[in-house]
Amino acid sequence: MKKISVPLDSLTIEILEMIAEKKDCTSSDVVKAIIDAWLRDRANEIAEKISKK
Amino acid sequence: MTNTILNTHINDWFIESEYGIKNNMMHYNVTCKCGTKKIKCKQAIKKNKACFDCVRSQQKLNVKHNACSKKSDPLLHKTYMTRFYMIRRCKGLTPKEKKNYLDRNITVCQRWLDSFENFLEDMGVKPENCSIDRIDNNKGYFKENCRWVTDKVQCNNTRKNIFHTYLNETLTESQWAEKFDITLSKTKHWISKKGIEFFVTNIEKIKQISNGTTNEVFQELDLEQKGAWKKIHGAFSSTDPSLLKTYKSWEFIKNHKAGVLGWTKFEDFLHDMGKKPLDCFLARLDITKAFSKDNCIWKPTTRIPTMTKPKKRILFTFEEKIIENLEQFAKEDNKTVNDFCKEIVKNWVLDKLYEKNFSSS
Numbered sequence: 009m010k011k012i013s014v015p016l017d018s019l020t021i022e023i024l025e026m027i028a029e030k031k032d033c034t035s036s037d038v039v040k041a042i043i044d045a046w047l048r049d050r051a052n053e054i055a056e057k058i059s060k061k
Numbered sequence: 062m063t064n065t066i067l068n069t070h071i072n073d074w075f076i077e078s079e080y081g082i083k084n085n086m087m088h089y090n091v092t093c094k095c096g097t098k099k100i101k102c103k104q105a106i107k108k109n110k111a112c113f114d115c116v117r118s119q120q121k122l123n124v125k126h127n128a129c130s131k132k133s134d135p136l137l138h139k140t141y142m143t144r145f146y147m148i149r150r151c152k153g154l155t156p157k158e159k160k161n162y163l164d165r166n167i168t169v170c171q172r173w174l175d176s177f178e179n180f181l182e183d184m185g186v187k188p189e190n191c192s193i194d195r196i197d198n199n200k201g202y203f204k205e206n207c208r209w210v211t212d213k214v215q216c217n218n219t220r221k222n223i224f225h226t227y228l229n230e231t232l233t234e235s236q237w238a239e240k241f242d243i244t245l246s247k248t249k250h251w252i253s254k255k256g257i258e259f260f261v262t263n264i265e266k267i268k269q270i271s272n273g274t275t276n277e278v279f280q281e282l283d284l285e286q287k288g289a290w291k292k293i294h295g296a297f298s299s300t301d302p303s304l305l306k307t308y309k310s311w312e313f314i315k316n317h318k319a320g321v322l323g324w325t326k327f328e329d330f331l332h333d334m335g336k337k338p339l340d341c342f343l344a345r346l347d348i349t350k351a352f353s354k355d356n357c358i359w360k361p362t363t364r365i366p367t368m369t370k371p372k373k374r375i376l377f378t379f380e381e382k383i384i385e386n387l388e389q390f391a392k393e394d395n396k397t398v399n400d401f402c403k404e405i406v407k408n409w410v411l412d413k414l415y416e417k418n419f420s421s422s
Binding site for chain 2: 009010013015016021023024042043044045050
């Protein structure tokens, strides 16, 4: 496991906290889910890159 | 004349026979007491008491001679000089010496005044980094009252020192400090403020305060004075800012023209009112009456409470494989992983906002 710290402006953080409150989780969980989803959308791309290696 | 000195003794020389004239002077064959044979004129025989080796060996036996010369025996020389300066001090030649020695009737004993050998016999050779110390400051220099001590012991045995006694133990301030492993300035501060008994019994708490680690200790020790709260390493203000604010509130009402009832000590005020809450001030229920327990409350200020500072970074953990993938994407855009994640999140949030706007319209 590795740590990532994402620098964000206060407005974005406020929105993330609102979402977190609704989902009953922390804002870092929300950020994690967003990045996970982004990676899932690009699963094919990643697979291609791995096969090229 | 020449015949008169033949076969006679002059000093340690025995004049055996005539040698002949040399440099217009009559020379003689002479033999020293040790058996050394030399050729000397009459004047030289009278001037030089013995042969060179004999004179040298005699000098070695002479203690005073060695003591006077620095090269032959440095420590013995130092001992000799100690006696020299000791006698000179007691003569009171300068005003300072007169005041400290002659006027106080501090003298050197007759035995030591008589000879250096007596002094050496009584005191021995001066040890390295030591000086002569009078055990009782009010008595003079004599065998029973003198010793060789280091500078530290010497300093602890002066009239200037202030002695403190606790449980039959009398020590100077620096000795107390050394005993409890605390600095001299702190020792002086606490002893002058609270006395030796308080200092010894509360030494552990004092050490804690000195380290600036605890604030409760202040309250335990019942230190209501402002100086005690603030002075020592700022322990009070740095560890509990709200308590400091409470203190300031009390300080403000203390000098208020309306007057204060029953709060002569800060501890009483703290006990009755508690710590000052955030964004509150001390208000009187009845403005015409003085500040007292029944008449005061912590009232919230009308201004909007200060906003908490926005977070600047969000921290989370990912598996290394996922981070490797993210790094690959970040490299393509010439960005760091953190900045790349920031863009993903920002874009996602913007998308969400657009979606909301569209749906609402």
